[in-house]
Amino acid sequence: MTLTRRHFTTALGASLALAGAGPSRAGETIKLSYQRSSTLLTVLKTKGTLETRLGAREFGVSWHLFSKVLEPMNTGVVDLHADVADAVPIFTQSAKAPLTFYAMEAGSPHAEAIVVPEESAIRSIADLKGRTVGVSKGSGCHFILAAALKRAGLSFADIKPAYLEAPDGVAAFDQGSLDAWAIWDPFLAIVQAKRPIRVLADATGLSSYNRYYTVNDSFAAAHPEIVEIVYAALVEAGQWVKANPREAVALLAPIWGDLPPEVVATVNERRSYAVKPVDRAALSEQQSIADTFHEAGLIPRRLDATDVRIWQPVASRG
Missing domain, CATH: 3.40.190.10 (Periplasmic binding protein-like II)
Structure with missing residues (x-):
């Protein structure tokens, strides 16, 4: 894909x-x-x-x-x-x-998350210190990242933010240019389908999304x-x-770049659409x-x- x-x-x-x-x-x-x-x-x-x-x-x-x-x-x-x-x-x-x-x-807190590759040594938000983290400036994930860092005793000054629009983030994450990525659906579901990843945090407890x-x-x-x-x-x-x-x-599915049906189904299950x-x-x-x-x-x-x-x-x- x-x-x-x-x-x-x-x-x-x-x-x-x-x-x-x-x-x-x-x-x-x-x-x-x-x-x-x-x-x-x-x-x-x-x-x-x-x-x-x-x-x-x-x-x-x-x-x-x-x-x-x-x-x-x-x-x-x-x-x-x-x-x-x-x-x-x-x-x-x-x-x-x-x-x-x-x-x-209405809220869909599982529809956005901060993720890392499954093989990454990063196990928690605290481990993001000094790391390059992709995020779309001004997005809901921008807040999730800021709030998650604050909860872990960190701030944006402790990481290397890479401000990327979501489509560019897909390529950067695939190529290993990012240590972590704060992203929302359907891009979250896309990357989950392409490779094993670990969710460090979603919006639960931070935002209703x-x-x-x-x-x-x-x-x-x-x-x-x-x-x-x-x-x-x-x-x-x-x-x-x-x-x-x-x-x-x-x-x-065809509108979203011919995504596999299971990816679209995951997106629709996580969003309330209410x-x-x-x-x-x-x-x-x-x-x-x-x-x-x-x-x-x-x-x-x-x-x-x-x-x-x-x-x-x-x-x-x-």
């Missing part, structure tokens, strides 16, 4: 050309981004669900694949953004990105009815994946992430992680 960067990237420059466009009106195109871990958005894209439902309102749909999600989220080059792990919104909030939270996916869906403030204000349609479609997609595991594997409204009180876990990142010098100022804009579906409004 060969995974190349071609499978995981898109033309960022072309998408950046969309920056500055105002909220869509009937007859215009709604821009959505996704990443390879965006299972539910991938399901909707493949099935053409949003094209059908939004097309009925005379809106077009365009999809934009990103491996680096922070830049499009910060600049607002699309209307609705790829779902992201819990740590990413801390960086966008720190950058004062104009984003509204409109949905969250919730995923969040965001939309540009201006779009949410101008088109709450469109956000409602996308939200409902995400809920249905999550229910479909869990109720139809074989069909979901068959749909996703989409629900964002509860401000539930963002308290985000505060731990924000505090850890500030202490590690990864964000310049302290944040109130609950001080974000939240859209609620009609059924949840009081």
Whole structure:
């Protein structure tokens, strides 16, 4: 199985050309981004669900694949953004990105982990001192690594972080360029299928690994009815994946680089795919992430992680 960067990237420059466009009106195109871990958005894209439902309102749909999600989220080059792990919104909030939270996916703590080759002499997080550890900057695994190091009495200053996007991390880990790798599914399941590895720690006890869906403030204000349609479609997609595991594997495997069915099945088993409204009180876990990142010098100022804009579906409004 060969995974190349071609499978995981898109033309960022072309998408950046969309920056500055105002909220869509009937007859215009709604821009959505996704990443390879965006299972539910991938399901909707493949099935053409949003094209059908939004097309009925005379809106077009365009999809934009990103491996680096922070830049499009910060600049607002699309209307609705790829779902992201819990740590990413801390960086966008720190950058004062104009984003509204409109949905969250319930926790899946086993879907991200810090791993080493099975033959490695590294047996614990404490053994990472002085070692080269791969991680995607701004990702949920960035927090897991920081929190795990802190729990072991270490910090980022004690390791040699190698900031790599996930596709590049696959090759680096395979080639032995990394002593350890902090990574999430489907890449975690990919490497587990390719070679024996040891999990030093997953997110259990550190993070629930919730995923969040965001939309540009201006779009949410101008088109709450469109956000409602996308939200409902995400809920249905999550229910479909869990109720139809074989069909979901068959749909996703070729899109994820012709992955073996068992790898896709592992990913889908570990993720909850339970989409629900964002509860401000539930963002308290985000505060731990924000505090850890500030202490590690990864964000310049302290944040109130609950001080974000939240859209609620009609059924949840009081």
